Structures are given as C-alpha cells and as structure tokens.
Amino acid sequence: MPNCIVLVGVRGCGKSSLGLMASSMLEYVYVDAERCVSECLHMTDSEYLQSHTTEEYQELEYRLIVSAVEEQIAKKQNMVVVLPAIAIENQPLLDYFVRQIATPYLIHIVREEAKVLEYLEYSEPFEKGKELLRKMLPRYSAVANYVYFNMHSDPSFIENKYIIIRDRQTKFPTLALKAAELDFVSYLEFLTGIERRVHTNLSFRNKYTTAIQVNFPNLHIQDILYNASDVVAGCDAVDLQIDAIALMESGSLNDIEDQISRLVANIRRGAELPIIFNLQNSLTDIYQFMQTRHQAKSDEKFDIMDFHVFYLNFLGIATRLGLAYVALDLSLCCNGVKYSSEGTRDDIMVTNDTTNEMVTLVKDFLRKCGKTIVMGIYHSLDPKIWDSNYGGVKIMEFAHELGITMMRITSKALDLTDNLKCWNFIKYMMTEYPDILLTAFNTGELGKLSKILNRVLTPVHIDLNKDLNIPIESNDWIVNSDVQRSLFRAFIVPGSSFHVTGANSSNNLMPAVHQQTYSELGLPHSFSSYESTSISGLAALIKSPNFGGASILPPFTREALHFADSTSTHARAIGFVNTLVTERHWTNPTKLVRIKGYNTDWIVVSQILRSSLSPVNTAIREKTALIIGSCGVSRASIYALIRLNYKNVLVYDTKYTTAKSIADEFNNLQETTNGNSFKTTNVIALTKKSFNQVELAEGCAYPVVIIEGKCTADPKTGKPPLAIEIPSGWFKNETGGVAMQTSIDLLISPMLDTAFELQDKGWIGACGLNYLYCQSCTQFELFVNKPAPRHLMKKFLLDVYQKSTRSL
Template identity: 30%
Template sequence: MSGSNTPLTSLSEFSKELSPAVRYTPSIVLLGMRGVGKSTLAVMASAALRYRYVDLERCVSQATGLAESAFIQKHSLSEYRAREYEIIRRALELNTHGCILVLSASCVDHRDTVLLLVEYGRAHPVIHIECEESRILNYIRYDGLFEKGCNLVQTKFQHYKQCLNFDYFNLQSMLDLDESNRSTRDTSGVNVLALKAAETDFIRFLSFIVAGTPFAHTGAHILAPELTSHSCAVQLPFPEVIEMEILVGQMTVGADAIEVVVDVVRLLEYGMPTRSVDEYVARVRRSSPVPVILTLGFELATPLSPTDIDRLKVVYFNLLNSGIRLAVDYLSVDLRLAYDSPFIRGEEGYFLLNEISSNSCNTKIIGSYAAHNASVGFWKSTVPIEVCGLAEDLGCDIVRISKEAEEFGENFAVVEFLTSATLRSSDSMLITAFNTGELGRLSKVFNPALTPVKPSIGSPHPFLAAQASAGQVLAGKKPLFCVAPSDISARDLQLALHAAFVTPKLHFYIMGLSIAGSLSPLMHNAAYAVLGLPHHHQCYQTSDVADLQMLIRSPGFGGCGISMPFKLQAIDYVDEVSEHVRRIGALNTIVAARGADVRAPARLLGENTDWLGIQKIVLENISPINAVTEAKTALVLGAGGMARASLYALISLGFRKIFLYNRTEENARDLAAHFNRQSPLRFGRAFPQLHHFEIVVLRDLALARDAPPVGFSWPTVIVHCIPGKDSDGALVNFELPEVWFDSPAGGVFMETGNDPLCSRVLIRARTFASRGWVAVNGLGFLHAQAIAQFRMQTGKLAPSLVMKELLTKHFLAGQ
C-alpha cells in the first residue's frame, strides 16, 4: 500500500502491507494544538513522500464508538486517557516505518503517553507543530483577553516540548492573509499558493531531519556550503531586522547560506519571547532555499547582576537547544563559554557545549571564537591552535576563528595559520579563519568557506536602505560575543577573488543547430554580473557535434548547454554522466568540475536539467487537490529529447500511468519502450521510493472522446513538447481535443518551447482556467531549467528574479 491522502482510522488497517518504497524509512509523529495545521501537513507529506497517513484521534473514536467529549461524559476522563494510551501504544508498535501518525491535541495530558512518545522519539522524529498564537485563538474562537490567551497557548506549547525532539513552526503566509486576491484560491477558499509554500517548506524540513540534507528528496545536485570553495553566508541581525519575509531572497543574492545573528542580551532587553527567534528562523527558511546558520551572541557592555547572568545563561542554552529542535542546518556555539568568564564557569560551559554537540542530530555545529582585544601576534600564538583542539574535542563540524585586524600584515598571518592548522587537524573538521575590520578584508579572500558577508546593498527594504547594510546596524557598538559584522557583500567577495587571481574567468556556451536566438546567454551573463562572477556565456551554433571537442579543449572552458539535435550524441564527449542522464538517455548540460583547485584539469560531467525544470514547474503550479496518487495520470505530447525529460520528471513525481502521443507513432513506441523496460525506478535518498509506472502510447488523440481509456483518469498534467515551428520556420498546426482537459479538478498545462511564445494549444488551455487549469508558457520552463543549470555549473544559487525579469522584458519588447 502506498501513501494516501485518506487517513487510516481503523485499528484493523494497521497491519496492512506497506509499499516497498517506504518500508525502511522511519515513521514520523506529529502533535500539537488544534488549529496548527497538523492534518494538512500530514496530508501533503503523505502524498509527496508516499507515507501512510494514520489519524490516531479518529482511530480512538472509531475504537470507542464515541467522540472524545462524549466518551468522557459517559465514562470518565481517566478511562478515556487509558484507552487512548493503549491505542497509541499499539499504533506506534505496528507503524515503525513509512507512516505519518497524527496525535490528538490532548494526548500529552496523560503522563504514560508522554513517556511513550519520549521512548519512541529515540529512533523516530516526534515533531511538535506550532504556529502564531492568534491563529489558534481564532480557531478555537477564544473571546477572552488576547494577552491572556497568548499566555495560555505558550504554556501549552511548553507542555508539548517535554516529549518531542523537533519543532516545526507552521507559518501563516502573507499570501493567505491577502483576502483581496481570490485568483489563488480554490473552490473551498483555500489559498493554493500558500499551501504550496507550506508543503515545499515542510518536505524540506522532513528531508533534513531524516537524511541530513534539505534537498535529499529532489534530484538537485547541491553541495553543502562547507564543501563549496569560498562559499559565503549573509548575516541578518536579529532583532534589528525582523519584518522582511518577502525580501530575504533579494537581500541574500549570491550567498550560499543565511546566518541569523541573534543578540540574546537585546532580545531580553526588548522583552521578546524566545519563540520570536523560532518564528524568525522559520520565516527566513521559507523565504530562501539556502541553508540557515543560527548564531547566538551577547554583549556584556555593563556588568550584570547574578540573577540577570543566570537568566541570560538559561535563555542562551535554551535557544541553542531550540536551534537543534528547529533543525537548522548549522548552529554556531561560542567556544569562549568553555573558558572561565563572568558569564559562566569554563567547566560548566564545556559540559553544556559538549551536550549540545552530542545531541545535534543532523544540525552541524560551528565552534566560533572571536578574539576581542587580541594582540597583533594572535595568529602566530598558540591560542588559535588551542581553539581548534577545543572545537575538535567538542565534536564541532566547523571551527570559525576571527580577529579584528590592526595591521595589514595580519592578513598574511592568518593564511599561514590556516595552512599549518589544516595540516594538523583531522579531515572531519573544517577550519575557517579570517580578520575583520577595514584592514582585514583581504583575509576573507583566502578563507576556505562560509565567509560572513553583509546583505546586498541594493535591497529595497527601507530599514536596510537607511543603514546601507545590515552590517552597519551594529556599527559603533562592541561586536557580538561570537561574531563580528561583515563589511563586504557576496558580490564584493567574488570580485575580490577574481582580482586576487583565485577565481579564473570561465567561458560557458550553449551549443546546437538553431540557437542563434537562444536566451541562455542573456540570462547567464546577467546573473554573472549580479553575483560578481567574471565568467562569460555565448552561443555556438553548429551542425557538427564534433565541434564540442574543440569547445571542451578551449582555454577556460567552464561548461556547456546542449541543445537539439545533440542531446544524445553529447554523451560520448563527457567523462561521466549522472544516473538521471543514464535513465533519460540524453543530456543538456556539461559541467567542468575542477574541485578545490579551479585551475586543475576539469573532469567533464554530463547532466540533465530539463527534467528538473519540468519537475519544478509542475510542483510550483499543481494544486494540493491534484497531488499525485495511483489514480492520477499525465499526458506528454512529442517524442524528442524534451519528451524524454518530461517522462522522467513525471515518473519522479510518482505518476504511474502516463500517456504519450507523437505524430510519428514509431518514435513514441521506441521512447515508451526505453522507459517501460526500466520500471520500477528508485528516487530519493531521504525517502527512497520505488516508482512503478507504464508509458502508454496513443495512436490518435481523438479516440477517447467521452471517457478516458479503461483503467485511467483524465490527466492532471499535460506537457507539450512538440516544436511550435517546422524546419522551414512555418507554424505547426497541432490541436489537442478539448476532452483532454476534462479532469474534474483541473491541472497544469505547460509548454517546453517558446517559439512562438503562445501556441494555439496554450491559448486553448488558458480558456479552461475556470475549470482549474493553470497554463504555463515556455518561459517558465526555460527559466526553471536555467536556474538548475546555473547552479550546477557555477556552484552558486542563481539570482532567479533577475533572470525572470530579463526574460519577461525581452519578450514584451518583441511584441
């Protein structure tokens, strides 16, 4: 049995056979108050991950024959809790793998159930779902004083924390608050885009806690920032900058990670609850796909009373534990806590830091040490080496040491330290070190990874515009205890790397038969400029695939996009192809991988971003009601290289039945046979899934006029891959019968071509918007695959908005 949107509610169903796809993945428990969205998240995760959804509250009602309130009234509260405990115990025993179990809001009121969940959490994620207090109060129709209601909710939140190992903050999106925009709501009034954002974020969260990477459920080839040479992390100070959910993506352009820097002292001064940090981290994580670093710092500008110090210590370590429960990608701990200070005794600090590191799950620990008031000879002293030894003893994954430079020569001293320290340390811990201040900028060029940078200066956020950068928010004050504000941006760092001859200028190409009008150079060159990369992208039009060898051997070759008709032949010109290319049988991207030494001979890797682009468009536009199940089908039009990628994308999404139509039926049958003999295919690392499927070739689109073929439903996804023009440049006259838009819940129609931008089929698809159909032109696909290609070839997250605006302006200018 595979995942289902319909929850199991009967005890007799617990023993049903699980799908082999999820038989060995740990079950997940969700608990929380009413109104936080547990059931909605469970439905979405069940559909996306093929997990069995078990609603334990309904199971209890089904077993007792009464709702909770009715049973308590007829019998007693203690008897209900005892019955509930036995049912939960049995459910947890029988559902150890491949299930999402949703518990009732009141289950933690029974001590035995709490102990049961604590024990279950030793081997399984037990996740507390929380949200804004106002949403819960509205849901339960609370009519008392708002402040009192919030306090009651927060008290209940703390009650849940005694039996969980993870926290998920289920944000209310700004999209869901906008009542004026009805176009994004389905027939029940639910905002589809808001649900899609929640689904994407929650699946990313689950992937991280299960597999240690937020992208394990996708086919994206994304390296962790500490493995990316000269990566950087943009610093966002909290609580100075807090109202910027929509603008995080713009402020973090060019960054490989986001570092949320929390000033714990100021947090207490403002009287802000620690939950405000949880919510802020959740907003940042939902607003950007890059990893999040949570850094906790504190200023002791004036001596504190013993009571205030104790309070500060409790809040600081509570926030560290909260960071682990939130499953942040990185948690920065202050190594100074392991030394005696007015804040804490060194022995106690070492013990607490060691406990944090030992229970960090998949969160990586950064041991930070800011050498305040250190002498010029700091880097040549024994202190940095001792700090590295301390970090290694504590089990840190990364150590980060910084010092404000007083002399320019300290930049070379830190390079000497990095060289010697790296040779001494084990390979399991990355050592990063740099100077701060105006005289220390050069050292950041040589820092190996996760260099702190300030937000993009061009950010339109009024607060940042007034301050020029978030780094200047802290100017004039003592730096935070464990981190100093950066004075360079991600773009500044890239420009400096090239000026220092660290990053060479690379040349990228798009190669094909008729690509003179390709928009790839326009997008890629604009992206290079925004990020400060010195590279160049250009078209290479040819009729001979052998010319690819000349490009590969040319000086500074960085990579190449492959267009028709060379997507199959180009496989012979690379050193290695991905599993995706082997399955699809075609590539569209060549990556020149050089590793840490960018000037070493490149190893040529063959990849395919077409399928990632198609997958992205479908995921972004399909409504939750059309989540892929065994009954859902899709339709692919065409049998060329793009149709190959489309079929593979749809298989990866879980479609078991896919129609395929091509005007030359023989080509369609060959393509269907290529995939059908591979069934089933396994996808995913965090949630490995065996996808069984069948590609069914249609001889005539007009044959199914009144009902879909036996055993099928009408498709909810249609991918149009037939070229809009023939070899002579004449428009192709292709019609798709209206019957193929008969899905009762609508669906997604997308085109992979953009010449013409609006084909006759696309125009027809748009007329079915009232039936729930979303029609996406070829620009959406072009943009989506270009983003994936850019990241594979440069290792940097593409400035998506810039590339999208360029495409839109280009086509508007041509109309």
C-alpha cells in the same frame, strides 16, 4: 524501525493539513489519530466525556492510536501521525511515542494566534485569547523534539514565483496551501535526511562562499526580510546573528524560541538557503547580564555551570527549529576564561581533560543535534592567534578531538600583515585537518583583506545604503558583490565562459539572462550563444581555455554524451545530455579535472510539478500523467514522473511505434534499475484512436499532469512548430491539474488555452517561459556552483523576453 513523524499542537494550528500534505509528498502513511477515536465512538470526544470519565477516554484513546501505529510498524511503513490537541493530557500516550518508540521526530506545530483564534471562532478580546494560547504552548514544546512555525500561506507566494500570461491567468485558489506544503516538506526532508538536491553539490568545499549576516532583533532588517530573496541573492547561507541579551530582556526561553521561529519561517519562505544560528553576544556579556539579573532577584551565588547549561539550551533552539548550522563558542572549554570585566581571556589554555564536566556537556550537546551541524567558533583577543603552536592551532586540535567538522576562528587585525598570517594559518590547517571546514578571518577595518582571502562562508552584510537608504556606519562591513569582484580582480577566482550551443541558438534568451545575473552579483563570468550546425562546433568550444560549461540544444543533446568524462545516472537513463560543466582544481583553476554531463530537463519538470500541483492532487496516491511528443524533453518528463512515483504515464506521439518504443524502454529501465523501489510506474503508449477518443487504459485515472514537449521550432529550419490538438476529455480530472508547455516558440498552445479556460476547475497552465526560467536557475547552479537568485533571474527573463518584441 520505520520513520514515525508525530505532529502535536493546539486545535487550529494546521497540523492535520500539514500531515496530509507531508504524507503524500514523502510517500508516508497518514495516521489521523483523532479520526481513529471518533470513528470508533461515532461521536465527538466532548460528547463521549459527558457520560464517561477522562481516564476512560484516555485509555481508549491510547489503545486505538497505539493499535493504528503498531499496524504500520508491523508493515514497516513510514508514517505521519497527527495527534489531537487533547492528547497532550494523555501521559501514557505521550510516553509511548517518547520512550517506547523513541521517535526523534515529535514536532510541535505553532501558528499565528490570530489564525488559530479565527479557526476556533473565538469571540472574546484578541489579547485574552492570545494569552491563553501562549500559556498552552510550553506544554506542547516540553514533549516535542522540534518546533515548526506554520506561517500563513496564500496563493500570492506562488504567483510571485510564476510567470503570468497577461489576460490569461488570474488567480491560483487551488494553491492557497502550496507555500506551506513546500516549506514543511523541505523541513521534514532535512530532519529525516532525504537528499533534495540531486543535480548538483552545493556544499561549501572547494569554492569561495559567503554568508549574509542578519541581525535579530533589528527593525530595519526585519522589514526587508519580507523580500528575502532579493536581499540574499548571490550568497550561500544566512548567518542569523541573535542578540541574546535583547531577547532575554523581553521574555523567557520559550518566548525567545517563539520569536525566532517566526523569523526563521519568514527567511525560509523567501530564501532557500541554509541558516546558521549564531549569538552576537560574547559569553562574558551574556554571563554578566544573567549574573546581574540573578543578583537582583536572589542573594544566592550564580553558578557558572548553570550558565553553561542555559547557554547550550539556548543553542538548542537551532536544533529544535531544524536549522542547518549552529555556532558553538569553544571558549566554554578553555581553562582560564574569566566571566568578569576584570578578567582576561587566555587564548592558549585549552583543556585537555576529557573528563572535564564542561567537555562532557558539550559532547552531550553534539550528540543531540541531529542533522544540525555544529560549527565551532572562537574569537581571540590575542594577535598571536595565527602563529604556529599557539592558540589557533590548539583550538583546532580540540575541535578535532570533539569531532567538530566546521570551525570559525576570528581575531582583530592590528596590522595588514595579520591578514597574511591568517591566510597561512588556513593553508596549514587544511593540511593538518582536511576534514574540518575552516573559516578564518580578521575583524576591523584592517581585516577586510582576510575576508576576501577566506574561503568558507565569508561574512557579508545587507547593503543598507542600497536596500534601505541607510548609511553604513561600520568600517568593517563588506557586501557580497564586493567580495566576488575582489576575488576576480585579485586573480584568485578566474572568469569562465559559458555558452548555449546548437541549431538556432542565437535566438535563445538564456545568455542575456545569465549575463545580467552575473553582473548584478559581481561574478566575473560571461555567457554567450554559439550557433553551429555540426558537432565540431561543440568540440571547438570545449577546447577554449576559459570554457566553464554549455547548455546543449538539439540536435547535439545525444552526441554530447561523448564529450563528457562522466555523466549523471539520470542523463544516462534518459539518453540525452543538455548541460556540460567543467570541474577545475580549486587551487589551480587552469587545471581541468573533468567535464561532467547532466540532464537538467527532468529536474525542471520535477520542480515545476512540485511547486504548481495543488495539495489536493499531490495527495492522490495513484496519479496519472499524459506526455505529448517523443522529443528529448518528453523522455526527460517520463523519467521525472517515474522518479516522482506516478502510477501511470501515458505517452502519445503521432507515430505510435515511436511512443511504444519509448514506453518499452522506460519500463525495461525500471526493471533493471537498482534501488529507489523504481518499478512503480506503468508507461503506456497511446494509439491515435485511444488518444483522440480519450480512452483510458485499465487502472488509469484522468491525468493530473499534461506535458506538451513537441511545440519546438525545427532545429534545422527554424520553422515554427505545429501544435497538437488535445481533446478536452483529457482535462476531466475532477480536481484539476497542471498543463505544462516546455517551449516558448509557441507561447500559448491550444493545450494551454484549454487549461486557462478551466482555471475555475483547478487547472493551472505553465507556459514555456516558466520552463525556461527553471532551466536557467538549474543550469546557473551547475555552472556557478551557487544557489540561483531565482527572483532576479525571473525579473531578467521577463525583461529580455519583452524586449525581444514579444509580449506577455
């Protein structure tokens, strides 16, 4: 059964735009259900209903939409189906998707009320319109598996990610919907299980990771989340701490979900990190609140199982929002837990009765979580929790029986030795349950040491003193940079030396960018240039004891393949390695496991195209691209375009035989590569005549992408490059496109000048600084094995570039 993503929502929520963008980015067929009906009727639904009954309309709607969907199912085509707003009234149609197809991807699209009312040209008072919309939302949410908040998108989001050439670039009107496109596609990729990070494994295993805690609701923190990329820099996840009681005081579960969805949209827009959904209240506190509220309204006894069901439904918000992790309190399943102020918590009595009703509810919840990973949590009031054969061990046994793969166990430290007990507990559990990713630490001022020693998602806090000039009152707080520095000073995590090496590497800007980033985040690493004219210099670098990795420049990119114990399939296909990374044993960092070789150029090309190609051009099914030059970056660009399923890739080099050889090589590569339906792109070499006269091969359109990979200084002499004049006819695509430069040796080539002049025609010029910026971020992730703080690295790159006597 192919994937069927179904979008529902009120008119004006943006589901049609999102559906179109998602279908093009994911290569899914787009089924516009509303158009199915209107094209058959040759009139609007309101006009049809003037002379027909509602039942007649719904029957026709059902037949036409189901027919369109069944046609794609027969072809085994993945699809995005956009249902009209009125479809919420058509129960047979909804039953078809919910029961007959049983699609797990029925998504309710929500948008700011002001934007919806503006689209509807609503003329009544805003509050009245807002109330009408809110009354409609529960009907859509009731049929949907997921909720997506369609946050307002504007070009400024992309402008903040871009490096602007002063006086050359002004506005990006064609990218007005780009932020929404990137957000929504990433959301769908998570739900459907599409692997996004093909270059590195940013898992939480075998390294020390941190999760920054964000309390909600909290006015101070909500303000600075508008610059979330700054706040979360250096962290591996966002731990969203929800004050359930505060939210329940202000509204229903639907209202709570709406508030959280808006917050999540804001975090996702600013921070590309996995989000953990966590309740900061204890089960006892939530139960007592609900019991008091219930007793004020009714004389009936508040049923404990009703509370448990409510709690699991509350956690279900995380699944519906497509969050990466949700924290489930396993004290739900403990015998002896008392939900009263007089009761005590018994940390050692974990139920072994698998038929227990509560255990059944929990197992059912686990089955319904989709791609959201359940993190079991347990906080003990007993200081003996870390002792063998006591509470912590039994909780881990129970988690293992449930099939939970992540756990967080905490207790309050009463003594500094409790931290060592916690550390011993972690080591013991890693041996007993290697498949469970365990977070364990003590709370309180005396527990800070255990947080440093903890390996997985150590909780860190926003530096309120730095970001908001608010004094930190809690003695329990610790910030991310403190954790990183402490790990180094305690000799737990060693400092690594990274390098950029090759001819003329001494002028490279990357060392300064990386070094400033390491210092800002408290990372104990160094980054320097190592200029060498022979391959023996690279060999000497690798033998150094603290060698962590290297960025490889010409002329060593091909020879570097031989220094890697293993290379990525992408690097082998391209034929070049531009990044070497050491893999060391995490418990014995002096032990070198292997050296891995990567090519990051193709990743950088993919990233820039995904973020800068307008949604209009993204939606073109048979896109054409033009590559100028035959260097390593040009080869990587061809490979990236093949992976992005471009229909035609035109290659031009001053030597036709070179271009023809590259084209033949990549066409043959597609023939012999297994999987990924790889034979989809025609790589065509251009002669000098066809290039200069803009002669398109049969079946080719004018390119939406032009990449110049030849404007690089000579690696042996350092002489500046000679730019190739690109005939303006190659810029004739009616909807514009992206012109990308891959070097900063000639910052503004004639190609970029042409693109800047055609901004009003939809063309965007990406200078070499954008390329270097994305390259720096990608290699940071490979070297450090942490998400790159992209906003910081962009800032540092601009500073370094301008200090090098150059100007933007």
